[in-house]
Amino acid sequence: MSTVTSYLSLLRAEWTKFRTVRGWVIAMAVAALVTVLLGLLSASGSHASCSKGAIEVPCPAPPLGPGGEAVSDKFYFVHQPLEGDGSITVRVTSMTGQIRLPDIEPGVRRVTAGVVPWAKAGVMVKDGLRQGSTYAALMVTGEHGVRMQHDYTHDTAGRPGGVSKESPRWLRLTRSGDTLTGYESADGERWTEVGTTHLAGLPATVRIGLFAASPCDLLVTRGDFGGSVGQCRFAEATAVFDQVSPQGEATGGSWSHDDVGVSTEPDGTPHHPGGFAESGGTFTVTGVGDIAPFVDGETVENTLTGVLAGLIVVIVVAVMFVTAEYRRGLIRTTLLAAPRRGRALVAKAVVIGAVAFVTGLAAAAVAVPLGTRILRANGNHLLPVSLLTEVRVVVGFAALLAVAAVFALALGALFRRGAAAVTTAVALLLLPYLLATASVLPLGVAQWLLRLTPAAGFAIQQSIPEYPHMTGHYAPQAGYYPLAPWAGLAVSGGYAALVLALAVFRLRRRDV
Amino acid sequence: MRATIEVNGLRKRFGSVVALDGMSFTVEPGRVTGFVGPNGAGKSTAMRVILGLDAADGGSALVGGRPYRSLLFPLRHVGALLDAGALQPSRSARNHLLWLAHSQGLTARRVDEVIELAGLRQVARRKAGGFSLGMRQRLGIAAALLGDPPVLILDEPFNGLDPEGIVWMREFLAELAGQGRAVLVSSHLMSELQDTAAHLVVVGRGRVIADTGVAELLATVSGDRVTLEEAYLALTRNAVEYRATGQEGAR
Numbered sequence: 001m002s003t004v005t006s007y008l009s010l011l012r013a014e015w016t017k018f019r020t021v022r023g024w025v026i027a028m029a030v031a032a033l034v035t036v037l038l039g040l041l042s043a044s045g046s047h048a049s050c051s052k053g054a055i056e057v058p059c060p061a062p063p064l065g066p067g068g069e070a071v072s073d074k075f076y077f078v079h080q081p082l083e084g085d086g087s088i089t090v091r092v093t094s095m096t097g098q099i100r101l102p103d104i105e106p107g108v109r110r111v112t113a114g115v116v117p118w119a120k121a122g123v124m125v126k127d128g129l130r131q132g133s134t135y136a137a138l139m140v141t142g143e144h145g146v147r148m149q150h151d152y153t154h155d156t157a158g159r160p161g162g163v164s165k166e167s168p169r170w171l172r173l174t175r176s177g178d179t180l181t182g183y184e185s186a187d188g189e190r191w192t193e194v195g196t197t198h199l200a201g202l203p204a205t206v207r208i209g210l211f212a213a214s215p216c217d218l219l220v221t222r223g224d225f226g227g228s229v230g231q232c233r234f235a236e237a238t239a240v241f242d243q244v245s246p247q248g249e250a251t252g253g254s255w256s257h258d259d260v261g262v263s264t265e266p267d268g269t270p271h272h273p274g275g276f277a278e279s280g281g282t283f284t285v286t287g288v289g290d291i292a293p294f295v296d297g298e299t300v301e302n303t304l305t306g307v308l309a310g311l312i313v314v315i316v317v318a319v320m321f322v323t324a325e326y327r328r329g330l331i332r333t334t335l336l337a338a339p340r341r342g343r344a345l346v347a348k349a350v351v352i353g354a355v356a357f358v359t360g361l362a363a364a365a366v367a368v369p370l371g372t373r374i375l376r377a378n379g380n381h382l383l384p385v386s387l388l389t390e391v392r393v394v395v396g397f398a399a400l401l402a403v404a405a406v407f408a409l410a411l412g413a414l415f416r417r418g419a420a421a422v423t424t425a426v427a428l429l430l431l432p433y434l435l436a437t438a439s440v441l442p443l444g445v446a447q448w449l450l451r452l453t454p455a456a457g458f459a460i461q462q463s464i465p466e467y468p469h470m471t472g473h474y475a476p477q478a479g480y481y482p483l484a485p486w487a488g489l490a491v492s493g494g495y496a497a498l499v500l501a502l503a504v505f506r507l508r509r510r511d512v
Numbered sequence: 513m514r515a516t517i518e519v520n521g522l523r524k525r526f527g528s529v530v531a532l533d534g535m536s537f538t539v540e541p542g543r544v545t546g547f548v549g550p551n552g553a554g555k556s557t558a559m560r561v562i563l564g565l566d567a568a569d570g571g572s573a574l575v576g577g578r579p580y581r582s583l584l585f586p587l588r589h590v591g592a593l594l595d596a597g598a599l600q601p602s603r604s605a606r607n608h609l610l611w612l613a614h615s616q617g618l619t620a621r622r623v624d625e626v627i628e629l630a631g632l633r634q635v636a637r638r639k640a641g642g643f644s645l646g647m648r649q650r651l652g653i654a655a656a657l658l659g660d661p662p663v664l665i666l667d668e669p670f671n672g673l674d675p676e677g678i679v680w681m682r683e684f685l686a687e688l689a690g691q692g693r694a695v696l697v698s699s700h701l702m703s704e705l706q707d708t709a710a711h712l713v714v715v716g717r718g719r720v721i722a723d724t725g726v727a728e729l730l731a732t733v734s735g736d737r738v739t740l741e742e743a744y745l746a747l748t749r750n751a752v753e754y755r756a757t758g759q760e761g762a763r
Contacts, residue, residue: 005617006584013615020607021600329598332565333655336592337615339564339581511566 038306063132074261074289076274079209086248121239138182212287230473303371360401396460459488515541521571533718546709591656601641645672
C-alpha cells in the first residue's frame, strides 16, 4: 500500500467525518444561504433614479469604452476630419483653470485659480464624437507632465513639468494606419517620442484636433467618525495653443468645436459648458470633465456583502471540526488511525477547505448573477467588468472562504478550545476588515490593516481596479484594497499555512 | 506480520511523576494476556506509548516488530480500545465505524461485518451520543476489529458492562485469541480476567512485577483459599501508592 493511497484514505475519512455530522452540513448550507440572502437584500434595497426637473427618470448609463468598461468621456474638442494618415502639431503655451470653493453664503459662487493634477489639454485623434469611442491623445497635465493616453485606461508618462509662456511644450500626434505615435519637444525642432499605440478598428476617417478637460477637484477630509470622506468640486481647465498645424487628407478646412458629453440643464442649456476662442492662430480651449475610466456605480462584489455573516458560520464550523475531537477525546482515535499526525491534520484542513470552497462557490454563483439582476432592475448601473474578472470575483470569494476555514481549523487545532479559536479567527480575519471598511480609521491605517492582517484576502473581491492616471478616493470603504486581488488572498493564505504549520508542529510534539 | 507486542525498557515521566520505570514485557499470539496492576501502575500510559499516542522518554515498543507510528494502515495491524466514550455524539455508530474504515482503505461491507460481530445491528444507525457505556464498549470493540488485526489492545473493556456483557466480552476475547491473535487486556480488577486470561503481566509503579502464566501464579500462593485475586494482592501489596498519583484516572 502506497503512501498516496493512505493519504487519499485519510481525506476520504475526514470527508466521511464531516458529512456524517448533520449539524455541520446544515451549518455550511446556512452559511451559503445567509450570504446569498443578505447579498440579495442589500441589492434590493439599492435603488437609483435621476431627476430631470421635477420628473424622476432612469439615470443615463455611462458610456462604455472600447474595452467594455464604463468611461467618462466629457471634454471640449476643436476638431477637423482626417482621412487616412496624417498628424497634428501644436504648441501649448499655457494651462490655467479654476476650482470652485465651498460656498460660504448660499448661492454665492466662490472660485480659486488653479488646475487639478489630472487636468488635461492637448491633441487627440478620435473615432468621431460619440462618447466612449476609441481615441489616442497626447497632452499636458496639471501636475503629471506630458502623457500619452488612449482608450481611457491606458497611460504613458512623458517629460514631467508644467507649461508656461517661457517654457512651452510642443506636441505632435501622428496617425499611420492604426498606429498612433506621440512626440513632444521643447523647441519644435528636437522631438522625443512619448509613446506609440495601436487602435484596432480605427476607421479611415477620424476627427483630429485640440482638446481640454478637467476632472473635479477631489478633497478628502476626515469624517465625523474618524474615517475619510471624499468630496468632488467643480474644476475647469483652459489651455492656450498656437502653431496649430494639422497635416493630411481633408484637413486644413474650418475647425468644428463640440462640448463632448456636456450635461444639460432642464431647459436645454449646457451645465458647466466649455468654450473655444481663436484669434490670429492662437486657440484658447476651456474644458470640463474627464476622459478616463468611470468608477461611480454598483460593482459585482456589492452583491456579496453577506460575506461577513457567512464567514462567521464557516469559521465556527471549521473550528468545531477539530475542537469537537479534542473535547470528546476522539482526536486519539483519529491519531490511532493516522499516526502520521501532520498528515492527519492536513487532511482535515484540505477537507474543510474544500467544503468551504464549494459553499462559497455555490453562494457566489447564485448571489452575483441574481444580485446584479436585482441591482439593474432597481435602476442601478452596474460597472461592467470582463467575464474573467467576474469569474475571479466568484471563484476568489470561494477561495477566501476556503482560506478562512483552514485558518480557523488551524487555530482550533492550535488552541484545542472552540471559543478561543473562534474569537481569535474573528479578531484576526473579520475585525480588521470591519475596521478598515467602516470609515472609522484614517486611510493609511485602514490600508495597512488590509496589507498585514489575514483580512488582506478580501482584496480578491475588488472588480474595479485603482487607476493611477485618475484621482480617486481609493479607500477600502469604497471597495479599493491596497493589495492586488491575488496578492491579498496570498497574504491570507500565508497566514493560514503558517498557523497550520504551527498546529502540525505542536500536534507532532505533544502527547495526546 | 507477527502477532506480538514487544515492550522493552519503557520510561516515561509526567513532570515529577514516574509513570513508566523501565517496563518490559512481551505479548504472545494465541492467548489473552491480562495487563493488571493497581491504579497508577502505568497500564494506560504503557498502552498509549505502544500505540504512538504518548512518546516514551526511553525504551521501545513494537507491534509486530514495528513502531506503531511507522504503520501506514495501523488499524489493519493493531486494533485498540482506549476510551469508549471518545465519540462524536451526533454521529451514528455506523458512521463512526465508516470513517474509521475509510481511513484504512476499508469498505462499508467490513463495517457491517463488525457491527454484526459486536452485536450492534439494532442500534447501528442511532446516534452514538445516546449509547450506554456498555454499548459504547461494544462499539469500541467493533472499531478495534475493523481492520481484522492480528494484535488487539484493550484498555478496561469490562468497564460499564452488565453481567451479560461481561460474559459476552470474556467469550469474545477468548475466541479472538483462539484465532491466533495477540490480545492484551488491561484491568484493575483481577476478577474480571479470571477464566479469560491465560497469561498475566502484573505491573506496579511503572514496572513489571510478574510476567507469568495464570497457572504458575496460582501455584506460588500458599494458604487455604487459593484465588487469583489473593495472588495478585500479594504481588502488588508493595506497589500500591495510596493517593499518590492518580495518573491513571487523570489522563
